[in-house]
Amino acid sequence: MHPKFTITKTTAHGRLGKIETAHGTIETPAFVFCATKGALKAQWPNMAREAGTQIILSNTYHLLVHPGSKLIHELGGLQKITGWSGPMMSDSGGYQIFSFGYGSVSSELKGKNKDQERSKITQARLKITEEGAKFRSYKNGSTIFLTPEVAMQSQIDFGVDLAFVLDECTAFNIERNKTEKSMHRSHRWATRSLEYFNKYKKPHQGAYSIIQGGVYKDLRIISTKFAAEADSFGIGIGGSMGENIHDMEEILKIIHKNNDATHKPIHLLGIGTIDAILMAVKYGIDTFDCVYPTRLARHGGALIKPHYNTIINSNKTRQSNTIEIKDNTNSASANTRRHYLNLRNAIYEKDNNPIDISCNCCTCATFSRAYIHMLLKADETLAIMALTQHNIAFMNRLMSGIRKALSEDTFEEFKNAWA
Amino acid sequence: MHPKFTITKTTAHGRLGKIETAHGTIETPAFVFCATKGALKAQWPNMAREAGTQIILSNTYHLLVHPGSKLIHELGGLQKITGWSGPMMSDSGGYQIFSFGYGSVSSELKGKNKDQERSKITQARLKITEEGAKFRSYKNGSTIFLTPEVAMQSQIDFGVDLAFVLDECTAFNIERNKTEKSMHRSHRWATRSLEYFNKYKKPHQGAYSIIQGGVYKDLRIISTKFAAEADSFGIGIGGSMGENIHDMEEILKIIHKNNDATHKPIHLLGIGTIDAILMAVKYGIDTFDCVYPTRLARHGGALIKPHYNTIINSNKTRQSNTIEIKDNTNSASANTRRHYLNLRNAIYEKDNNPIDISCNCCTCATFSRAYIHMLLKADETLAIMALTQHNIAFMNRLMSGIRKALSEDTFEEFKNAWA
Numbered sequence: 144m145h146p147k148f149t150i151t152k153t154t155a156h157g158r159l160g161k162i163e164t165a166h167g168t169i170e171t172p173a174f175v176f177c178a179t180k181g182a183l184k185a186q187w188p189n190m191a192r193e194a195g196t197q198i199i200l201s202n203t204y205h206l207l208v209h210p211g212s213k214l215i216h217e218l219g220g221l222q223k224i225t226g227w228s229g230p231m232m233s234d235s236g237g238y239q240i241f242s243f244g245y246g247s248v249s250s251e252l253k254g255k256n257k258d259q260e261r262s263k264i265t266q267a268r269l270k271i272t273e274e275g276a277k278f279r280s281y282k283n284g285s286t287i288f289l290t291p292e293v294a295m296q297s298q299i300d301f302g303v304d305l306a307f308v309l310d311e312c313t314a315f316n317i318e319r320n321k322t323e324k325s326m327h328r329s330h331r332w333a334t335r336s337l338e339y340f341n342k343y344k345k346p347h348q349g350a351y352s353i354i355q356g357g358v359y360k361d362l363r364i365i366s367t368k369f370a371a372e373a374d375s376f377g378i379g380i381g382g383s384m385g386e387n388i389h390d391m392e393e394i395l396k397i398i399h400k401n402n403d404a405t406h407k408p409i410h411l412l413g414i415g416t417i418d419a420i421l422m423a424v425k426y427g428i429d430t431f432d433c434v435y436p437t438r439l440a441r442h443g444g445a446l447i448k449p450h451y452n453t454i455i456n457s458n459k460t461r462q463s464n465t466i467e468i469k470d471n472t473n474s475a476s477a478n479t480r481r482h483y484l485n486l487r488n489a490i491y492e493k494d495n496n497p498i499d500i501s502c503n504c505c506t507c508a509t510f511s512r513a514y515i516h517m518l519l520k521a522d523e524t525l526a527i528m529a530l531t532q533h534n535i536a537f538m539n540r541l542m543s544g545i546r547k548a549l550s551e552d553t554f555e556e557f558k559n560a561w562a
Numbered sequence: 563m564h565p566k567f568t569i570t571k572t573t574a575h576g577r578l579g580k581i582e583t584a585h586g587t588i589e590t591p592a593f594v595f596c597a598t599k600g601a602l603k604a605q606w607p608n609m610a611r612e613a614g615t616q617i618i619l620s621n622t623y624h625l626l627v628h629p630g631s632k633l634i635h636e637l638g639g640l641q642k643i644t645g646w647s648g649p650m651m652s653d654s655g656g657y658q659i660f661s662f663g664y665g666s667v668s669s670e671l672k673g674k675n676k677d678q679e680r681s682k683i684t685q686a687r688l689k690i691t692e693e694g695a696k697f698r699s700y701k702n703g704s705t706i707f708l709t710p711e712v713a714m715q716s717q718i719d720f721g722v723d724l725a726f727v728l729d730e731c732t733a734f735n736i737e738r739n740k741t742e743k744s745m746h747r748s749h750r751w752a753t754r755s756l757e758y759f760n761k762y763k764k765p766h767q768g769a770y771s772i773i774q775g776g777v778y779k780d781l782r783i784i785s786t787k788f789a790a791e792a793d794s795f796g797i798g799i800g801g802s803m804g805e806n807i808h809d810m811e812e813i814l815k816i817i818h819k820n821n822d823a824t825h826k827p828i829h830l831l832g833i834g835t836i837d838a839i840l841m842a843v844k845y846g847i848d849t850f851d852c853v854y855p856t857r858l859a860r861h862g863g864a865l866i867k868p869h870y871n872t873i874i875n876s877n878k879t880r881q882s883n884t885i886e887i888k889d890n891t892n893s894a895s896a897n898t899r900r901h902y903l904n905l906r907n908a909i910y911e912k913d914n915n916p917i918d919i920s921c922n923c924c925t926c927a928t929f930s931r932a933y934i935h936m937l938l939k940a941d942e943t944l945a946i947m948a949l950t951q952h953n954i955a956f957m958n959r960l961m962s963g964i965r966k967a968l969s970e971d972t973f974e975e976f977k978n979a980w981a
Contacts, residue, residue, distance in 0.1 A: 181936065185943040188928070210911070210936050218914055218932050226928035492629070495637055509607070509645035513637050517600065517629045524604040524943060 146304055146349035146376055148408040148429075156554035157424035159546060162408055164230045164304035165347035166222060169197045171408065172424050172545055174415060174538045175232055175432035180205045181215070181225055184437050185527045186535065188227040194504055194532060195539030198305075200232040200432045203297050204239035207287055208280045212297035220302025232305040232432070235294040235336070236276075237329075237353070237381065238413060241312030271311065273328065291335040299344050306344075307379055307412075308336035310353040315383035322357040329355045330369050337374050349376030351410055354398060358385045363394055364401045371404035378404060380428075381412045388418055395426040402427070417446075417482045417541065421558050424545055436538045440530035443487040443519045445498040445512075446537040449561060484512070486530070491516040504536035565723055565768035565795055567827040567848075575973035576843035578965060581827055583649045583723035584766035585641060588616045590827065591843050591964055593834060593957045594651055594851035599624045600634070600644055603856050604946045605954065607646040613923055613951055614958030617724075619651040619851045622716050623658035626706055627699045631716035639721025651724040651851070654713040654755070655695075656748075656772070656800065657832060660731030690730065692747065710754040718763050725763075726798055726831075727755035729772040734802035741776040748774045749788050756793050768795030770829055773817060777804045782813055783820045790823035797823060799847075800831040807837055814845040821846070836865075836901045836960065840977050843964055855957045859949035862906040862938045864917040864931075865956040868980060903931070905949070910935040923955035 144165045152159040162169040176183060176191065178199040183191055191199070201221055206212060218224050221231055270277040275290030291309040298306035310329040313322050333352050340350045352373035356362030370378045380398060384391040391414070402409075408429045414420075415433020423431070436446060484491070484498065494516070497507040506515075506529040518526035548557035563584045571578040581588040595602060595610065597618040602610055610618070620640055625631060637643050640650055689696040694709030710728040717725035729748040732741050752771050759769045771792035775781030789797045799817060803810040810833070821828075827848045833839075834852020842850070855865060903910070903917065913935070916926040925934075925948040937945035967976035 180940040180942060181933075182940075182942045182944045185947070187924075187944070187947065189924070205940075209940055214912070214936075217912065218930070224930060224933040224936075226933075493633065493636065505606075505608070511637070511643060513633075514600075514643040514645075517643075521599045521601075521624075521628055523599060523601045524946065525601045525606070527943070528604070528606065528947070 144347055146347070148377065148406070150406070152549065154549055154552065154554070157545070157549050158427055158429070159549050160408065160429055162230070162429070166228060166230045166304055167197070169230055169430070170546060171429040172420075172542055173197050173430050174420070174542050175200045175430055176535060177432060177434045177437060178225065178227070179434070180209070181221060183531070184441065185524065185531045186437070188225060190505070190532055191227070191535055192229065194536035195543065196229070196535060198230040198232060198430070199227055200234065201301065201303070202236070202239070203233050203294055204236035204289070206301065207236065207289070207297055208282045212300035216300035216302070220300070222302055230305070231303040233298045233301050233303045233307070234412070235298070235307040235309040236289050237307070237310035238312055241314070273331070275309070291332045292339045295336050295340040295350070296343065299340070299348065302345065304347060304349065305377065306340065306348060306350045308333040308350060308352050308375070310355055310381055312355070312382045313357050315358055315385055317357060317383075319359050319362075322359055323362055326355040326357070326362055326366055329353065330366070333369070333373060341374060351375055351377040351379040353379040353381045353412070355382045357383050358390065358394070360394070360397050363397050367398045367401040368403070371402050371407070375407070377408040377410060378402070379410045379412050388422060391419065392422055395423055395428070399426040415538075417561065420541070420545070421561055424549070436534035437531050439483060440534045441527050443485055443526070443530065444483040444534075445486055445515070445530055446483050446534045447499050449482055486512055486515050487519050498533055499537075502533065502536060502540070504533050506530070506533040563766055565766070567796070567825070569825070571968065573968055573971065573973070576964070576968050577846055577848070578968050579827065579848055581649070581848070585647060585649045585723055586616070588649055588849070589965060590848040591839075591961055592616050592849050593839070593961050594619045594849055595954060596851060596853045596856060597644065597646070598853070599628070600640060602950070603860065604943065604950045605856070607644060609924070609951055610646070610954055611648065613955035614962065615648070615954060617649040617651060617849070618646055619653065620720065620722070621655070621658070622652050622713055623655035623708070625720065626655065626708070626716055627701045631719035635719035635721070639719070641721055649724070650722040652717045652720050652722045652726070653831070654717070654726040654728040655708050656726070656729035657731055660733070692750070694728070710751045711758045714755050714759040714769070715762065718759070718767065721764065723766060723768065724796065725759065725767060725769045727752040727769060727771050727794070729774055729800055731774070731801045732776050734777055734804055736776060736802075738778050738781075741778055742781055745774040745776070745781055745785055748772065749785070752788070752792060760793060770794055770796040770798040772798040772800045772831070774801045776802050777809065777813070779813070779816050782816050786817045786820040787822070790821050790826070794826070796827040796829060797821070798829045798831050807841060810838065811841055814842055814847070818845040836980065839960070839964070840980055843968070855953035856950050858902060859953045860946050862904055862945070862949065863902040863953075864905055864934070864949055865902050865953045866918050868901055905931055905934050906938050917952055921952065921955065921959070923952050925949070925952040
């Protein structure tokens, strides 16, 4: 069965739809969780499913480094080996060309030193030509030549339902001239990617072209038209979209306005903070992927609605009243409102409340904030497992809330409740 | 409800029984899994239950260091905060006096360097007097004075069903004279422990006295008589039992022969390799605790029956035929047969079999050896979670097999099948 996208409702605030795949249906707008190296971090696949997860995404680059796409194919493909039998996406490795080449600017909570270190190691060795990108494996030093054809064959081998063309991302401070050249190369790579993919893909697979063009609106228009016309199942939006959520919104507006292929599903690559999602659905974004909820969990962060603490504190403990001030963890970005508790903070030492009393995930049904705090301080893996489960359930609840609000024409109110 | 022990069958090969507690019944012989710092490592409590776990054990020493017994009491006790609502045991901290004072000789797979380092730090600071043992906390440097009364109050605070008196363990190479002195101190501590405990305990709690005496048989006889006469619910067997399983068997024989309190449940402290269990049930041991199955999981080890590979290889893949030779992980001890696969080994790279085709745990139902190998190589937490789940299920299957065999008078055959 080919993947099939159906728009079930279009509103001024966003659209509802479903992506049917051989491995199940994704109700959109949907969040795609990152199983970077072929596994959700610290999470059983069946528990991810119980927490409402519809689809997960693995990274071609990481899987090429280890264990290689041929082995995954030989073992039966990602969906067989991972125990995740639902829909899967993979990216193409393009983001890693960017991230390892230029250093990451995208993510607030990433292990920056590690990235920078890797960047240093790989930067000197990274060689991008018209043919593709040549790396040294960070695992064993062997050379990996990631061409459009290799990227697509790898994703075919993985057996994923939804794949992405190979692209080159650019940093947000790259000048117009370089961004334009890079965009055109990405287009040529996209053409090669789709030619190869459409020839050799498995019947159940579909690919996304990718809109590049960085922060330059005229380039984004050119790239939108290119991606819309490409022989692809869906459209991805990649590359830098500026320094903050307002820059991002301006770019999404332009893309939305200039996209003639509204029948294709649109995926926003690597973006998944709550504010960004609530902003972006308006511009027809159907799916989002981001390491944010699972990475935040590994740093001791538990997602909550803004002002949730203030609300529950009025009739519960006063203990956690002051988190917005006392909590020193960097917020997701200067422009992003705070949507999490840092459970490493000593103020949770005696907080016997669950993370969120209204949450029906098994973490909130089982553990208190005080216990998770205690486990975090003791370096117990269970803390990360519990926070991961909660954050996944939280994001899925957010997305189902968005779908419900779009369905009932109450999106504006829904969004305001999160402000 | 007081804990209650009932022997349901006594045979020449061991005995069957049940320990009824306010939190549920433990069918014996049973394995007690270690939740050292108040959590099973890398394991959801409900999944431990699903894998057949009856009872878990936390460590007084570690919980005193962090977060303290008062806080645990204030939060509602271990069974409330951990989400493990079944029966719980705690040890008294005595083993840590031994381990941090002398360095550990007990466990093959422990992180020895870390222990040795801690031992160095704490050794100079460790001061044992008649009153108790004084440590510095490895967490914040504060002084902890572990007396029999503190050990028992802590365990009362934890709310566990089954507690242990404070004792002092000795290393296996300690001379008779010192062992004897230490044993008598342990007896005096036991008397103080039980006096305190029986006065202040919660109604549902019961305590175990502990047999010491090291490798000296005459001392073991004296200590057995002491422990049998003590005003305790159960009897624990602690301290060094020699260099190998044969030494251990000799000591268990002596204890078995000289124990007049056969109506009390007997716990073998810190021993839980498969060979030791299969040997020890004969001597009336009802419960065993050990970090072995969960620690082995964290090192990439998957428990299997001996010769399992040879059996399945005859009609399945030849791939893993050679593990007994190729696998370089230290075996549990020179005297112990090999009961696990080291899934870090490259021979599992393409092994699409589950760990054990006959195992009904969710790891074996979901993941192949090849996938777990891939995850171990990628440092994915899911590998440890999966192996922990399997090893817990494995140990529980072993114990229920032992119970069934005792019940059906087929223990000899059962044991031979494991040889």
